[in-house]
Amino acid sequence: MSKTDKELDLEILASQLAYAQDAVKELQEKLEQAKKEQEPWEPKPGQFIMRVDGDISTSDYGHFVDSVPFGMVFQTRESARHTEPFFRFYHRLCQLAIELNPSGKVGGRFGVYYHEDDKVWMTHFYNNPTLESVFETREAVKKAAYILNHDGWRLPK
Secondary structure (H helix, E strand, O other), X not given: OOOOHHHHHHHHHXXXXXXXXXXXXXXXXXXXXXXXXXXXXXXXXXXXXXXXXXXXXXXXXXXXXXXXXXXXXXXXXHHHHHHHHHHHHHHHHHXXXXXXXXXXXXXXXXXXXXXXXOOEEEEEEOOOOOOOOOEOOHHHHHHHHHHHHHHOOOOOO
């Protein structure tokens, strides 16, 4: 028994519909993935918090939800302990900037970097500020480099 033209048309339409549904599903999955990729990164909650005094606190509840956005919470005690010298270094650098900047604030286009070959702190100027661009003037950053070199500041490792 042969199929009628109408039955063939229905089979073709059903096949096209199935193909279209698969295409829509694939596009929806790609859209969901794109949305996930666009979400801003946030640190994961953890049980250990690196306090500003360098001490590590442990949560009885297993996490410090309020401190997660500040980047102070870590999954393990070892990872928290590893960050202490970095926190201390950057906090001290910000304090130095506050003291040396005319406005008494942190931020600017001048910064310092450690030149490994020469074992000396040097200054830089960027139109687009970087993480270490915390000084407002050439005078402030020159004074900062002098202090860092004189006092033997070293980047944490």
